[in-house]
Amino acid sequence: MANPSSLPLHERITRKNTIQRAFDLILLFLLFSLLVYRIASLNNHGFTWLLAFMCESWFTFLWLLTISTKWNQVEYKTYPDRLSQRVPELPPVDMFVTTADPMLEPPIITVNTVISLLAVDYPANKLACYVSDDGGSPLTFFSLVEASKFAKLWVPFCKKYNIPTRAPFRYFSSESVSSSKNYSSEFKQEWKRMKEEYDELCRKIEEAVQKSKPCDLTGDFAVFSNIERKNHPSIIKVIWENKEGLFNGLPHLVYISREKRPKHPHHYKAGAMNALTRISGVMTNAPFMLNVDCDMFANNPQIVFHSMCLFLGIENERDCAFVQSPQIFYDGLKDDPFGNQYFVLQETMSRGMAGIQAAMYQGTNCFHRRKVIYGLSPDESEAKMRNLSSINGTGINYNFVTCFLLILFSCCDLCLHVLHYFCLLGKFIEKGLDKNFGNSMDFTKSTAETFSGWKVKTDRSNNLSSFLEAARQVAACEYEYSTSWGTKVGWIYGSTTEDILTGMKIHARGWGSVFCTPDPPAFQGCAPSSGLTTMNPNEEMVHGPSRNPFQ
Numbered sequence: 001m002a003n004p005s006s007l008p009l010h011e012r013i014t015r016k017n018t019i020q021r022a023f024d025l026i027l028l029f030l031l032f033s034l035l036v037y038r039i040a041s042l043n044n045h046g047f048t049w050l051l052a053f054m055c056e057s058w059f060t061f062l063w064l065l066t067i068s069t070k071w072n073q074v075e076y077k078t079y080p081d082r083l084s085q086r087v088p089e090l091p092p093v094d095m096f097v098t099t100a101d102p103m104l105e106p107p108i109i110t111v112n113t114v115i116s117l118l119a120v121d122y123p124a125n126k127l128a129c130y131v132s133d134d135g136g137s138p139l140t141f142f143s144l145v146e147a148s149k150f151a152k153l154w155v156p157f158c159k160k161y162n163i164p165t166r167a168p169f170r171y172f173s174s175e176s177v178s179s180s181k182n183y184s185s186e187f188k189q190e191w192k193r194m195k196e197e198y199d200e201l202c203r204k205i206e207e208a209v210q211k212s213k214p215c216d217l218t219g220d221f222a223v224f225s226n227i228e229r230k231n232h233p234s235i236i237k238v239i240w241e242n243k244e245g246l247f248n249g250l251p252h253l254v255y256i257s258r259e260k261r262p263k264h265p266h267h268y269k270a271g272a273m274n275a276l277t278r279i280s281g282v283m284t285n286a287p288f289m290l291n292v293d294c295d296m297f298a299n300n301p302q303i304v305f306h307s308m309c310l311f312l313g314i315e316n317e318r319d320c321a322f323v324q325s326p327q328i329f330y331d332g333l334k335d336d337p338f339g340n341q342y343f344v345l346q347e348t349m350s351r352g353m354a355g356i357q358a359a360m361y362q363g364t365n366c367f368h369r370r371k372v373i374y375g376l377s378p379d380e381s382e383a384k385m386r387n388l389s390s391i392n393g394t395g396i397n398y399n400f401v402t403c404f405l406l407i408l409f410s411c412c413d414l415c416l417h418v419l420h421y422f423c424l425l426g427k428f429i430e431k432g433l434d435k436n437f438g439n440s441m442d443f444t445k446s447t448a449e450t451f452s453g454w455k456v457k458t459d460r461s462n463n464l465s466s467f468l469e470a471a472r473q474v475a476a477c478e479y480e481y482s483t484s485w486g487t488k489v490g491w492i493y494g495s496t497t498e499d500i501l502t503g504m505k506i507h508a509r510g511w512g513s514v515f516c517t518p519d520p521p522a523f524q525g526c527a528p529s530s531g532l533t534t535m536n537p538n539e540e541m542v543h544g545p546s547r548n549p550f551q
């Protein structure tokens with residue numbers, strides 16, 4: 001039997017699509033025959049023949065592109081069970097959820113997404129969930145506070161009984177255990193309690209939705225009094241902190257509403273993602289970041305493990321800047337009359353693109369390497385790791401004065417620490433990195449950690465609240481001025497489809513990416529129920545990038 005520690009974490013399997021390829025080639029042959037026929041008889045016909053020839057040439061060109069995106073479809077099979085043998089310590093992951101309007105995106109949906117993330121099978125002390133609320137709404141904050149209370153019961157229940165669906169609204173809509181004989185009476189009792197607790201949570205949120213204010217705006221809620229949606233300071237609240245760093249506890253949960261002022265552009269979702277990146281950088285600074293829309297819950301509790309099999313198992317880091325999972329919708333209409341499931345896009349094109357070089361970034365259901373979002377190319381990343389990791393004391397290029405000081409103070413731990421810190425920052429400022437990322441010392445320091453491959457590390461252990469002031473600073477609307485946020489760093493501005501621009505920019509730097517399709521599906525969302533609501537995002541997707549092609 002093979003040694004378990006030498007088994008691969010994933011396999012790349014090429015799909016057999018011989019019949020499909022044969023059909024595609026026959027069609028291509030027919031198209032070329034038509035073009036040849038047009039050219040051959042062009043003289044006998046007039047301008048209309050030429051026009052038809054031009055149109056058909058364009059169509060043939062598009063057909064060639066379509067074939068090439070579908071030609072080499074690949075699938076990645078992941079083996080999460082092997083992770084514990086191969087990786088002694090799993091890396092932390094910061095999870096981002098964005099919401100913008102509690103009326104259009106009901107808080108109970110956002111809450112379910114958040115709960116499903118808090119309950120994933122991954123060491124809880126390696127996870128932090130950040131919720132960005134562009135609505136600046138006390139209702140969203142109230143719902144999250146209540147959700148965190150419910151999650152303290154729900155998460156242990158899910159882990160104890162290995163519950164397959166961890167978004168409670170989905171779980172309770174499909175499972176009814178009271179009449180079934182297959183369950184133990186202990187489970188039935190706990191299930192009943194969970195159901196009651198969840199119903200209570202729904203009731204509280206529903207009540208809050210009906211009122212003009214969800215509760216008295218005092219205490220933690222006082223910041224929400226007298227603010228407008230588009231005119232308020234940064235609001236950052238640590239709702240729950242896994243202070244003891246419990247492996248089986250509840251991950252950190254942080255509420256964020258970045259500063260908004262009428263005269264400052266906020267850049268929609270891309271702006272929210274960049275604020276989330278900076279705030280999480282200051283607070284937990286995990287090397288991997290997951291981003292989901294508020295209506296996309298984690299459907300496969302093992303999804304973080306699956307993604308880690310790809311990130312950590314890939315031979316060459318440059319082949320995996322991000323791990324994208326498809327957007328799949330539950331309870332879709334039979335035969336998908338409005339095309340909500342994007343079957344061709346998800347099933348053939350995305351797998352085909354992954355086979356050529358890289359899966360597309362779809363804006364949600366995606367894990368990124370933090371350093372990729374910071375704008376590094378694969379070559380720069382390798383160079384920086386070599387260069388900056390040396391600051392940690394192994395082969396550092398200290399000058400004479402520093403060496404003298406080092407010897408002088410070597411008996412004093414504190415002085416060494418301070419010296420080390422200034423060397424690190426000095427190197428950053430010398431390289432101009434602070435100009436790209438803005439002038440927050442805490443954030444600059446966290447970027448240095450990211451670039452060094454976490455060989456230099458600040459002890460942030462479980463003291464999120466002490467970073468609140470720094471977090472507010474990087475959430476301010478003026479923070480990005482004269483920096484590279486939105487152009488070279490972070491999510492790219494200037495398009496309604498920030499995902500396509502950001503993904504293309506990452507690929508243009510030389511990174512590849514991977515399409516992750518575990519069973520059951522990684523994430524699921526709520527499908528639009530009418531044709532018109534489907535057409536909106538489709539129109540955005542098709543026209544978004546071309547509205548600003550030079551970004």
Ligand SMILES: O=c1ccn([C@@H]2O[C@H](COP(=O)(O)OP(=O)(O)O[C@H]3O[C@H](CO)[C@@H](O)[C@H](O)[C@H]3O)[C@@H](O)[C@H]2O)c(=O)[nH]1
Pocket residue numbers: 098099100101105132134267268269272292293294295362363364496497498499500537540541
């Ligand atoms: O100012 C804003 C606007 C939107 N959002 C959030 O961005 C997400 C996506 O916005 P939505 O209007 O729902 O767009 P969709 O068309 O449903 O989303 C698809 O298309 C977007 C643009 O291409 C991608 O960003 C999304 O990830 C992708 O799911 C949602 O969570 C919103 O809450 C913000 O946080 N701030």
Ligand SMILES: [Mn+2]
Pocket residue numbers: 293295
């Ligand atoms: Mn949406």
